[in-house]
Amino acid sequence: MTSNNPDLFLSLSAIWVLVFASLILSVVAVVSVARARRERGSRKASARPEQESNAEGRSLLREFEKNGQSADAALVNWTPETLRKILTEDLPDAQVIIVSNREPYIHNLKEDDGNAEAAEVELVVPASGLVSALEPITRACGGTWIAYGGGTADRLTVDAHDRVQVPPDSPSYTLRRVWLTPEEHEGYYLGFANEGLWPLCHIAFTRPVFRASDWELYEEVNRKFADTVVKEARNERPIVLVQDYHFALLPRMIRERLPEAIVITFWHIPWPNSEVFSICPWREKILDGLLGSSIIGFHTQFHCNNFIESVDRFLESRIEREDAAISYGGQTSLVHAYPISIEWPPVLLQGLPSVAACRSKVREKYGLAENVKLCVGVERLDYTKGIIDRFRALEQLFEMHPEWIGRLTFLQVAAPSRGTLPAYRQLHAECLRYAEDINRRFGRDGYSPVLMVAEHHSQRQVYEIYRAADLCMVTSLHDGMNLVAKEFVAARDDEQGVLLLSIFAGASKELLEALIVNPYDAASMADALLQALTMQSDEQRSRMRRMREIVRDNNVYRWAGSMLLDAARLRKRGEMDRATGGNGPPPGGNNVVNMFRHGRVAAL
Numbered sequence: 309m310t311s312n313n314p315d316l317f318l319s320l321s322a323i324w325v326l327v328f329a330s331l332i333l334s335v336v337a338v339v340s341v342a343r344a345r346r347e348r349g350s351r352k353a354s355a356r357p358e359q360e361s362n363a364e365g366r367s368l369l370r371e372f373e374k375n376g377q378s379a380d381a382a383l384v385n386w387t388p389e390t391l392r393k394i395l396t397e398d399l400p401d402a403q404v405i406i407v408s409n410r411e412p413y414i415h416n417l418k419e420d421d422g423n424a425e426a427a428e429v430e431l432v433v434p435a436s437g438l439v440s441a442l443e444p445i446t447r448a449c450g451g452t453w454i455a456y457g458g459g460t461a462d463r464l465t466v467d468a469h470d471r472v473q474v475p476p477d478s479p480s481y482t483l484r485r486v487w488l489t490p491e492e493h494e495g496y497y498l499g500f501a502n503e504g505l506w507p508l509c510h511i512a513f514t515r516p517v518f519r520a521s522d523w524e525l526y527e528e529v530n531r532k533f534a535d536t537v538v539k540e541a542r543n544e545r546p547i548v549l550v551q552d553y554h555f556a557l558l559p560r561m562i563r564e565r566l567p568e569a570i571v572i573t574f575w576h577i578p579w580p581n582s583e584v585f586s587i588c589p590w591r592e593k594i595l596d597g598l599l600g601s602s603i604i605g606f607h608t609q610f611h612c613n614n615f616i617e618s619v620d621r622f623l624e625s626r627i628e629r630e631d632a633a634i635s636y637g638g639q640t641s642l643v644h645a646y647p648i649s650i651e652w653p654p655v656l657l658q659g660l661p662s663v664a665a666c667r668s669k670v671r672e673k674y675g676l677a678e679n680v681k682l683c684v685g686v687e688r689l690d691y692t693k694g695i696i697d698r699f700r701a702l703e704q705l706f707e708m709h710p711e712w713i714g715r716l717t718f719l720q721v722a723a724p725s726r727g728t729l730p731a732y733r734q735l736h737a738e739c740l741r742y743a744e745d746i747n748r749r750f751g752r753d754g755y756s757p758v759l760m761v762a763e764h765h766s767q768r769q770v771y772e773i774y775r776a777a778d779l780c781m782v783t784s785l786h787d788g789m790n791l792v793a794k795e796f797v798a799a800r801d802d803e804q805g806v807l808l809l810s811i812f813a814g815a816s817k818e819l820l821e822a823l824i825v826n827p828y829d830a831a832s833m834a835d836a837l838l839q840a841l842t843m844q845s846d847e848q849r850s851r852m853r854r855m856r857e858i859v860r861d862n863n864v865y866r867w868a869g870s871m872l873l874d875a876a877r878l879r880k881r882g883e884m885d886r887a888t889g890g891n892g893p894p895p896g897g898n899n900v901v902n903m904f905r906h907g908r909v910a911a912l
């Protein structure tokens with residue numbers, strides 16, 4: 309609960325000094341890049357019409373408004389090199405360790421015929437927003453990525469320490485696999501994470517299931533990962549990037565064993581309001597576990613606020629709202645919004661055929677006539693993604709505008725996911741039934757309005773589909789960010805194509821030029837479909853161009869870089885704190901390090 313602090317005046321002054329010092333630090337960290345960019349900008353600006361410089365002003369303003377991010381970061385040209393620079397200059401000697409459930413590269417036996425030695429091994433990059441975002445970051449920073457080894461050939465491809473160097477074609481970091489028993493996988497991943505926390509955090513009206521046996525395994529597996537982090541750490545002070553709802557207890561476990569580590573936890577899915585969160589029987593333990601982090605990140609400020617409210621309601625803590633800091637159990641964690649993104653320029657585009665070639669290839673594959681527009685949906689087969697709602701909108705469009713029957717095909721690519729859980733099996737069956745129904749009603753010989761392809765596709769295949777599409781529908785009922793929206797934009801270097809985007813996906817706070825839709829409102833989604841189908845090429849271009857600028861400037865290097873800069877600030881403050889004995893103001897200096905007088909920032 310928020311408490312009254314008798315030293316409020318001192319604390320507030322300290323906070324202001326800290327804010328000021330942070331700004332200076334951040335400007336120093338980025339100044340050279342910013343200067344280069346400004347110079348580039350001013351050279352360009354002198355040749356630009358007034359309209360364009362207004363647009364630039366608006367874009368900077370937008371940076372100020374968006375998720376409380378600082379405008380300094382917007383001035384940086386975020387690249388892998390920027391990240392490396394932050395690591396070498398601001399966090400020298402820091403070992404980066406990433407922890408996630410899903411691994412970036414899965415080795416599978418091609419023919420699981422029981423004869424493992426004879427079978428060929430294939431490499432799969434999983435359908436996961438987390439993986440597409442984190443992989444380029446880890447490639448840039450190096451380090452170790454710890455994840456569950458779930459592939460059928462994963463054990464065959466590691467060394468004696470369960471490590472494998474990846475990416476396989478040009479290794480730049482270590483993948484350290486952790487093995488789980490079938491019981492652990494079932495209780496921790498399928499059970500607590502995906503039948504409990506997943507529906508708890510998403511407003512999709514699927515009831516969460518909480519079982520004590522799942523919770524025990526969740527705790528056990530979090531401990532197993534904590535042991536692995538400690539084993540992989542080269543010294544006492546690594547930077548550990550903990551990913552997602554599979555590891556709510558891990559930050560505290562790491563903190564207990566590596567008190568000097570910086571633990572940055574990123575929660576990739578929404579955080580519910582405190583009333584919904586109260587359903588979870590282990591709510592206090594989850595909050596306690598997360599507050600072992602130095603920094604806790606969410607995609608949007610809204611989810612940060614929900615998290616802070618949950619802590620306020622269920623734990624004895626002190627909350628500095630101005631500073632987004634929570635002091636609890638003698639330590640302080642910062643809670644910030646860091647909107648995740650994708651790499652820019654997208655490496656995948658380099659090896660792809662032209663848009664025209666992708667169009668012909670995909671249209672030929674699915675037997676689409678020349679006059680048929682192609683609308684696509686790409687995701688894991690998950691009930692939060694609003695696939696059924698998309699079908700409803702399509703049905704409404706055909707009912708209200710029958711002239712589109714025969715002239716529009718909707719291709720749904722859905723990677724099978726969590727397929728042993730009842731909610732996912734039901735969804736799969738329902739999607740197939742609904743697609744058949746629409747095809748029966750509106751299809752005819754040689755024309756199917758809906759193509760439902762529930763198969764894994766490689767990233768390359770997915771990008772080809774994006775490039776071939778006239779429209780892309782992202783209609784999540786609730787989503788932390790949704791990287792499909794950003795990938796579609798990245799794939800369209802021809803500046804064509806229309807994006808329909810759910811207002812309930814974090815991406816809608818950034819991609820304002822998409823057609824923003826409410827997936828629960830089939831009639832208005834059908835209207836948006838019609839608007840997209842009839843949108844002129846010029847309008848498509850200006851919308852797409854703007855969205856591409858946004859994704860370029862807010863790429864995944866910025867996401868990771870902002871977290872690393874914040875980590876560097878914490879570490880510097882910690883060093884100052886140590887130099888001054890940790891209590892009281894530094895001799896004759898500002899009271900920056902003492903911002904949290906009643907508790908040390910976690911990881912200092």
Ligand code: F6P
Pocket residue numbers: 409410435436437438439552576577688725726
């Ligand atoms: O959206 C949450 C998330 O964990 C992502 O971070 C990831 O892309 C996706 O779910 C993958 O789910 P799974 O690993 O269960 O297939």
